[in-house]
Amino acid sequence: MRRSVLVTLLLTLCAGTASAENVATPIPIGIGVAQTSNVALLGEEEVVGAKIAEKYFNAHGGINGTPFKLVFQDTGGDEAGAINSFQNLINRDKVVGIVGPTLSQQAFSADPIANRAKVPVIGPSNTAKGVPQIGEYVGRVSAPVAIVAPNAVKQALKEHPGIKKVAVLYAQNDAFNTSESGTFQETVKKMGLQIATLQKFQTTDTDFTSQVTAVLGAHVDLAIVSGLSADGGNLVKQLRQLGYKGPIIGGNGLNTVNIFPVCGQYCDGILIAQAYSPSADPKNAINAAMADDYRAKYKKEPPQFTAQTFTAVQVFVEALKKVEAVTKKKITQQDLGKVREELNKQIRTGSYMTPLGKISLDQEGEIHQENFYVAKIKMDPNGKTGKYVYVK
C-alpha cells in the first residue's frame, strides 16, 4: 500500500517535470553571481546592475508587454557553488538564460553545464581567454583585457609625449591582473618604451613600500598598476605619499568607485581604460537612464560591473523580443527548450545599444564593442568622493 503511494508519487513527479513545458510568466531570467564569500565584493555590484535592469526594462514594457523577472542564485566563491547555482537556475527555476558567473574560473566550471543543457549564458565579468570558446551557448559582454588595456597607454603618451621609462606593477596571485599586466607589457614594448622595473605584489598585500621605493629608484616617467581595488588603491596611495609625481595608469581592477575610499585624494589623476563610462556619450539615452537611477539611489557613479550586468540582462531582453518576432508567438506560449535554443541564436544577431555603447556578439559569443574609453579620476576637494572623467 505504502509502496504504491510512493510509486504514484514518483511517477507524477517525473511526469510532471519531464514533459515539455512552456516558459513561465513572468519570464524568468537567471542571475548566478557571487552573493556570499569574498568574491561577493564584485558580485554585489553585479546584483545592483541586474536589479536596475529588471526595473528599467519592465517599466518599458518588458518583452513586448510580457514582464520578466530575475531569479537570483548565489554562486558563492567556488566552482561547486557556481555549478549548483546554475543547475538550480536551469532545472528548478526554468530560466530562459543565465547571466553569470562572477569569476572566469567559475565560468570554466559552470558554463559547460549550461552549454550541455542548451541554456544561453552571458558572462558579465569573465575576461579570461577562452571563456566564449567553452561552448556555443556561452557568450560574454565583458571585453577581454587585451582589447581594453592598450587604450590607456596611448592616452598617457598623448598627454605626456616625453615618456620613456615605465614601471609595471601587478598582483601576481590574481588571474585577471596577471593577464592584464601581460597585455600592458606587450603594449609598452610595442610602443618603443622601456620597462624600467617590473614589480609584483599580492592582492592580500597591504604594505607596498618596497615596490614603491624600487619604482622611485628607477626614475620612471609612467607607472602602470594592475591590481584589485584594495591592494591597487593602497599601492597608488603609497606611490603618491612617498613622492612619485608622474602619471599612473590603473588596470580594470581600479575601475571602480571602491578605490576612492582607499586612496582618497591620491586617486586623483589615475588614467584608466574602460569598457564602460557613465558620462562618455551624452547621447546614449539608456546609459544616462541607468546611471541616473544608480546615482539617485547610491549617490555615486555606477561601476563597470554594474553596467556590464545591466547590459547582459538587456541583451537577453532584446534577444527575447527578437525571438517573438521570428517565431511570431508569445514567448510564454512556447516550449522552454525551443525558446532557449532560439534565444541563443538571436543573441548573436544584430547589435545592441547598451550602457557600454554599441555592442554585438559574434557567433562564438565574444563581444564586439564599438567604443572603449579612457577616464581620468577626478577627486572632489573633500578627498572622499570623486568621479571618472571621460578623456577619450
Added chain:
Amino acid sequence: MKVLLDAERLCRNFGGLKAVNNVTFQVVEGEIFGLIGPNGAGKTTLFNLMTGLTPVSSGTLSYQGERLTGLPPHRIAEKGIGRTFQNIRLFKGLSALDNIKVAQHVRTSSGLWGGFFCTPSSRAEEKRVDEKAWELLKLIGLADRAGELAENFSYGDQRRLEIGRALALDPRVLLLDEPAAGMNSAEKRALTEFIRAIREQFKLTVLLIEHHVPLVMNLCDRIAVLNFGELIAVGNPAEVQKDPAVIEAYLGAE
C-alpha cells in the same frame, strides 16, 4: 640455570637527578624476581629503561645475550618482554576483547592487503587471534564481559585485563608494575596464586614491583632492593629481610 636478563651499570639521569644509578643485576630464567624500595627509589624508571620507554643514560641491558638498550619499545616487546603499568594504561575506548587482540600484534603478520581481501592466511590468523583472546579472557575471568569498553571495568578488573593484555604478547618475561595496588587482602592472595599459575602455564620469568612486603616475600624467588636509584641488596627473601642496609632504608624512609 640460564641468565635471561642482564643489567649492567644501568644509569638514568633526569637533569641533575640520578633516578637510576649504576644498577647491576641478573634475572634467571623461570624465577619470580621482586623489585622493592621506598617511593621514588627508581623502580618504575628501571622498568621503563628495560622496556625502552625511557632511554638509558649509560649502561647496558641485554636479553639472552642480545643488547636491548637503544631499541624502541615495540622492538623490545617483540623480543618477548611484556609489561603492565603502575597507573593502568589500557586502551580505554576499546573493548576488553580488542585490548587483548591488539597485543597479539607482534605474533601476527597480516597487513592492509590481507585484512581487506580476507585472504585465507589472514582469515586463519584472525581466527587464531580470536581464539587466543577468548582463552586469555577466560583465564583472567572476564570472558563474560568481553565486549565492554575497558574504561567501564573496576580497578581490579582493569589490572587483571592489563595482565591479560601483556600475556597476549606471548612474552617470556613479564614485568608487573604494582599489580596488587588497590586490592584487598583476598584479592591479593588470589593474585599471588594467579601469578604463580601463569608462570607455570606460560613458562614465564616474572619481574614485579610491589609495595606490599608480605606478598613479595611470599611470592618472589629473589628480591632486589632499590634506594635513591641505587641497588642496595639482591638475594632471596630471607637474606634481603635481614640485610642491614635494607632495614635502614625502610626505617629511614618510613
Added chain:
Amino acid sequence: MTLAQFLQNLLNGISIGSVYAIFALGYTLVFSILGIINFAHGAVFTLGAYFTYTLAVGQFGINGLLSGLNLDLKVPFALSLLIGAILAGLVGVLLERLAFKPLRTRGADSLLALVSSLGVALVIVNAIQYLVGAEIYTFPSQVYGDIKPAMMFEVSGQPVVIRTVQVIIFAVCMVILSILGYLISFTRLGKALQAVAENPTTASLLGISVDKIILATFFMSGFLGGLAGTLVGTSFGIAGPYFGVTYGLKGLAVIVLGGLGSIPGAVMGGIVIGLAEAFVPPDYSAYKEAVAFAFLFIVLLVRPQGLLGRTHIQKV
C-alpha cells in the same frame, strides 16, 4: 641589498610585525588558558575594525541591510579605537559563553571547540556581509589628525620612507604590549591568569575563580584582536568581511613560531614573521604568502615547542 633597502625592509617588517604580534597575542592568551585554538579570532579582528568604523565614520554603502545608513556619530578616532576594541572584547566574552563553555562543562573532545569556533567565525563574517555588504570601507585619511602622511630621508643617495601610519601602529602596539606586560606580571589578575594557565585545578583550590579568569582572557583576546583589526583597517582599509581570514591563518604561524601559549613568544614570532616577509626579495614576492607557513613547518619539525616555548615531559 643596499643599506637603504635594508633599512626600508627593517622598518616595514617591524611595523607589520607588531600588528601580527598584537593579533597573535589574542590567540595565544586563549591557548595558554584553555589549550585550544580559537578559530573565530580572525573574525573578531574583522569585527573590531567594523566597530571602530561605525563609531568614527558610520557611513554605510550600497549593499546589505544597513545600506545608505549614515550614523555620523563622529566619535573621536582614539576613543572609537578604544570602544571598538572593547566591543570586540565583549564579543570575545560572548563567544566564550556560547561556543566554548558548553563544550568545556561537558568535557567534550577539545577538537570540537575548533568546529564550534569555526561556526562562530562563519556567523560573524556572514552577519557582517548581511548588514553592511562586502564592499571596502576606509577611514578618512585625516583620521589621525592633520599630519604628514610620510617622511622620507636618504641613505647613501637612496630613499628610505617612513609612513606615519606605520609609526602610529608601531607606537600603539608598543603601548598596548607594555600595558599587557604590566597586567600579567604585576597585577593580581595577571598572577591568577598565570596560575590558571599552569594548572586550573590547583588554581581553583587557591580560591581563584577559573571561570572569571577564562572570561577575562577572552575579553583581552577579543580586545587585542579588535584593536589589531582597526589598526590594519586604518592603514589599508577594511577590505570586506573576509579581510581578517588571512591574518587569522598567519596568526597561527606566529604563535607556533613563538611557542604556543607563550606571551613574549607571540610578540617575537610576530616581529620575526613580519621581518621575514619584508625581506623576501621582490622577484620572489609571489612566495611571500608561504613564508610564514614555511617558517611554521620548519619550526615545528626542528623545535616543536617554538622558540620560547617549554617542553612538556610526559609522565609514564
Added chain:
Amino acid sequence: MDDFLQNNGFLIVTLVQQSLLAMSLYYPLMAGQLSLASPGFYALGGYVAAIIGTAEYFAPWRDSLGWVVFPLEWLAAGIISAVLALLVGIPALRLRGIYLALATIAFVEILRVICLNLEITGGAIGIFGVPQLFDSRWNYIWTFGPLLILMLFFSYRLDRSRVGRAFKAIREDELAADAMGINPTRYKVLAFVIGAVLAGVVGAMSAPFLNTWNARQGTFDASIAYLAYVLIGGSRSMWGPLLGGTLLAALPEILRPLKDSRLIINGLVLVFASIYMPQGIAGALGNIRSFTVRKLGFGGGEK
C-alpha cells in the same frame, strides 16, 4: 526520475565526494592523528588529472589510450600523493595533537602558494577545459559511488583487522601501544598515507567533474570543513564521515531559499551540532542504541 537527477545529480555526487574527503581525514584520526592535509592532496590529485588531461606532452597518450587514461590519472594521483605523504608524513608525524594539525595546515598553504605560481599548474587562473569522462554531472556517481562503497568496505574490514586495531591502540594510548609491540611511527605514517592517497584520487576524479582546476581548490577553509564533517558526523565510527560529509555539505544547498542569511544559519548549525552532539551524529545514534540495550538489560558495565 531523470529530472530529479538533472536537478540534484551534481549535488548528490558532491555529497559523495565530500564524504570521501571527510573519510580521508578519518583514517589519520583513527590512529589518533589530527591531520588537516587532505585539501593539499586533493588539490595535488586534481592537478595531476588536469595536467594529464590537458597538457600537450600527454596528447599522444590520451589519443591512444582513450578512456583508459582516466583510471591512469587516478592511479598517478594516488601514487604521487603517496610519495609526497611519505616525505611529509615521516618528519611531521613526530608531532602530536594540535602541532601536527598546524604543520599540515602549513603544508596545505605552502602547496597552494606553489601551485599558484607554477606555469604547469596554470598559475592563478588554473587549468580549464579538463576532458570529461561523462556528459552529465550525475554520471560521475559511477566513479565516486564505487569509490565510496569500496572505502566503506575498506573501513569495515580495517575496523576488524590487525592494522585497524593497531591504529585504534595508538589513538587510545600511543605509549602503551608501543610497549605492546606496535610501531607507532609506522602505523601513523600508514594512516596518513591512506588518507592522502584517498584525497589524491578524489581530487583526480574531481578535476573532470568540476571541468576546471585551480589553486583555490585546496585551502585552509576546506581543511576545517572536512574536520567539521568528521567530528559532527562522529570520529569514532566509519559512518561518521559519511553522515557528516553528506549532511554538512548539503546544508548550504538546503538553506539556499534563505538567500543572504544562509551562511549565518550554516555557522549556527556548526556551533549547535558541536555543543549538543559531542560524539557526533554517529555517536548520538549509538547512544540511542546503547540506551535501549541497557533498558533491555543486556549491559552489565555500569558501576
